[in-house]
Amino acid sequence: MKTLEEYADAEGRETARQVPLLDLRAQYRQIESEVRKAIDSVIERQQFIMGPEVLELENVIAKLCETNFAVACASGTDALLLSLKLLDMKPGDEVITTPFTFFATAGAIHNSGGKVVFVDVDPETLLIDVSQVEDAVGRNTRAIVPVHLYGQMAAMDELLRVIGESEIRIVEDAxxxxxxxxxxxxxxxxxxxxxxxxxxxxxxxKNLGGWGDGGMVxxxxxxxxxxxxxxxxxGGMKRYYHEEVGTNSRLDSIQAAVLKVKVGYLDAWLDARRYNAALYDEMLVNVEGVTICRTDAGNEHSFHQYTIRAERRDDLENFLKEKGIGTGVxxxxxxxxxxxxxxxxxxxGQLPVAEAAAAEVLSLPVYPELSVDDIEYVAECVASFYR
Ligand SMILES: Cc1ncc(COP(=O)(O)O)c(C=O)c1O
Known part of the structure; x- marks a missing residue:
């Protein structure tokens, strides 16, 4: 691995190099002609809402996720809300979830009429702590919403054991x-x-992202x-007949067309993310001041984010910014x-693991198009900060 000095140009400028947190333009260059063709065909047909592309995408995603059905909607937030609406929440119904997630997870529970019950996360994986879920389950528990944080699945097997034969439902925030x-x-x-x-x-x-909002259940x-x-x-399948009160949450045909092209690349992109994450693991494992989030045994991570816990996190973030490196918290x-x-x-102080994590986590660039040299540069900058 090169030292930081060796990354400098002839005039000694290190920061000529830029490694953003994500570079969607690099991905676009790979798929440009295919996506443009797919969008053109939507434009030719002029069916912009729920065109045939949407049903085709639903079939592809159901197969990919190994589920019998997939229903497209307008965003991940709506996919959570629609899922929770299926439960017909009554006053006092509780939904257990993690506080260490994007806002939408808990926002959707609130908006569906459920009472949010937060339990802490595991200190090594930052996934919902199943033993705390077990303690929180009570008479009013209607559902559990585990979050597959950063692209790693929560312990679904253990959660299913916790609910056993009860009526409690699990909505996976994937x-x-x-x-x-x-x-x-x-x-x-x-x-x-x-x-x-x-x-x-x-x-x-997201690892499979459209050119606008979109989601699926x-x-x-x-x-x-x-x-x-x-x-x-x-709330109705026949126009102007409403069996219940629903909402307008559909996926645009153009988004489905884009996603249908991109899904063909997903396996390769996930492999590249895993490869990049393994390189970071190797390079950062002995850096004092850095703790790598653990991948749970039995999990195949999709590395939506590669996240470390860092001492003096905010200073590290600023240091990396000066070196041209994008990060996220x-x-x-x-x-x-x-x-x-x-x-x-x-x-x-009530959920101390999540609170500590919020002050320490830092996500590094892990997108598929990064070169080994980019990753070595990022890892070397992190290591040099702590030397
Ligand atoms: C864990 C989690 N849940 C829900 C969402 C909501 O998805 P969307 O932004 O598509 O509404 C996100 C997206 O950022 C997320 O990361």
């Missing part, structure tokens, strides 16, 4: 984890395939898929401490 898998009883299980429903996001920066149950299709079109404030959830009565 917004960050399309294509991730977990080995359970000798079989690979896909993210999203084990819960009552699984939720996907096609936000542009996957499920094994036909009755749920049917109801989801109704809920996303104002996911997430700086755990959700139990958000102003809008003050009514739930959580206090600082």
């Amino acid at each position: 917004a960050q984890a399309i294509g991730a898998r977990r080995m359970i009883d000798g079989q690979w299980k896909m993210a999203g395939s084990m819960g009552t429903t699984g939720v996907l996001s096609f936000f542009p920066s 996957v499920t094994q149950e036909e009755s749920l898929a049917k109801r989801l299709r109704k809920l996303r079109t104002h 996911y997430f700086p404030i755990p959700l139990h401490l958000q102003t809008c959830f003050a009514y739930l009565g959580y206090e600082k």
Whole structure:
């Protein structure tokens, strides 16, 4: 590996090099002609809402996630909300989730009429701590929403054991984890395939991202898929007849056309992300001041984010910025401490693992198009900060 000085140009400028957190233009160059053709065909047909591309994409994603059904909608947030609406929440119904996630997870629980119950995360993986879920389950528990954070599946096998034969439902928040898998009883299980429903996001920066907002719910149950299709079109399948109150949450044909092209590359992109993550693991494992988030045994991570826990995180972030390196903090404030959830009565110090993580996590560039040299440069900059 080169030293930082060796990365400098002839005039001694190191920062001529730029490694952004994500470079979607590099991906675009790979798929440009295919996507443009796909979009052109939508334009020619002039069917912009729920065209045939949407149904085709649903079939492809259901196959990929190994579920019987997939229902497209307008965003990952809506996929969560529609999933939770299936549960017909009654006053007092509780939904257990993690505070260490994107806001949408808990926001959707609130908006579906459920009471959010936060439990802490595991200190090594930052995934929901199943033993704390077990302690939190009570008479009012209606559902659990585990989050497959950064692209790594929560312990679905253990969560299913916790709910046993009860009526409690599991909504998998797989917004960050399309294509991730977990080995359970000798079989690979896909993210999203084990819960009552699984939720996907096609936000542009996701591992499978559209050119705008988009989302999908996957499920094994036909009755749920049917109801989801109704809920996303104002609660009825026949125009002007509404069996229940739904909403407008559909996927545009153009988004489906883009995603249909991109999904063909997903396996290769995920492999490249895993390769890049393994390089970082090797290069950072002995750097004092850095702790690598653990991949749980049996998990095949999809590395939506490659995240370390870093001493003096904010200083490291600024140092890397000066070196031309983009980073991200996911997430700086755990959700139990958000102003809008003050009514739930959580206090600082109550979920200490999530709170500590919020002050330490830093995501490094891990996107598929990075070169080995880019990764060595990032790792060397991190190491040099602590030397
Ligand atoms: C864990 C998690 N849940 C839900 C969402 C919401 O997805 P969207 O941005 O498509 O609404 C996101 C997206 O950022 C996410 O990361």
